[in-house]
Amino acid sequence: MPRILMTGASGGIGTRLRTLLPPIYPDLLLSDIRPPADLGPNEKFKAADLSDMAQCEAICDGVDGIIHFGGYSVEGPWDDILQANIIGGYNLFEAAHRKGVKRVVFASSNHTVGFYPRHHKIGTDVTVRPDGRYGVSKAFGEAVGALYADKHGLKVTCIRIGNCDEKPLDHRRIAMWLKPEDLVQLCRIGLEHPDIHFEVFYGVSLNERAWWDNHRAYEFGYRPTGRSEDHVAHAMAEQAKLKPDPIGDYFQGGAFASKEFDGDASRIIDWNKR
Ligand code: 15L
DSSP: OOOOEEEOOSSSSHHHHHSSSSTSSSSSSEEEEOTTTTTOTEEEEEETTTTSHHHHHHHHHTOOOOEEOSSOOOSSHHOOOOIIIHHHHHHHHHHHHHHTTEEEEEEEEESSTTBBBSSOBOOOTTTTOSSSSHHHHHHHHHHHHHHHHHHHOOOEEEEEEOOEEOOOOOOHHHHHHHHHHHHHHHHHHHHHHOSSEEEEEEESSOOOTTOBHHHHHHHHOOOOOOOOOGGGGHHHHHTSSSOHHHHHHHHTTTHHTTTOOOOOHHHHHHHHHH
16 A cells, blocks of 8 residues: 655645545645644644755655645745745655655646636647746746656656636636546546656646647546536636736736736737747
């Protein structure tokens, strides 16, 4: 029975996966900087600050595979992103290597490519176009994952998660919604598929309006069951409550792209037309 470590256990996605993963991976070790408020008596938890290498090594000890959801999960101040995602992300891969962990599933994000326009369908082979410091930190995490796969033989899967929730939250999320059960499928591919070396998948369900070509995930057996079209009325009702955002509504990253924006949108649009 493999021992699986899940970092970020107290966060939004970690909280959902704490209920979905134990039937598949009964030996599940949870970690976060502080324990989930509702930690159950049968859940195993070890606290760790990922910016501290010794604490990263301690949680990786005796572990076969890691699902790394830990870190800063939205746009934020550089020092917070630096500690949690850049230093923390590097430490996690390095500690996994030192402790002989075989596989890492890294929660990357759609914000690595947030400055692609919404009408532009992209695969996972495009140049990254991060829409903020957070997106840059996720692109960094993917690069560190590639390094540890190529140089040290770790099996690494990066999932560029759209938005993982029970339902798509607005118009943008109709394209990029990820049903939690579909995220579990992607994690299982990363933790179990024999042919993983280094892969990048989009974390997106079976959404007709998706902006992403996710054929690599399908080649590895991904068969999503969530369909955002089933929730369009809910998403559009929520959208109606939001203010128009000309930059955010144009680019895939939404409000992450428009936050602090003082660039030249026409130049980005021209770059994307090359
Ligand atoms: C993300 O990467 C964030 O972690 C999440 O909080 C959402 O904001 C999501 O992207 C999104 O783009 O909706």
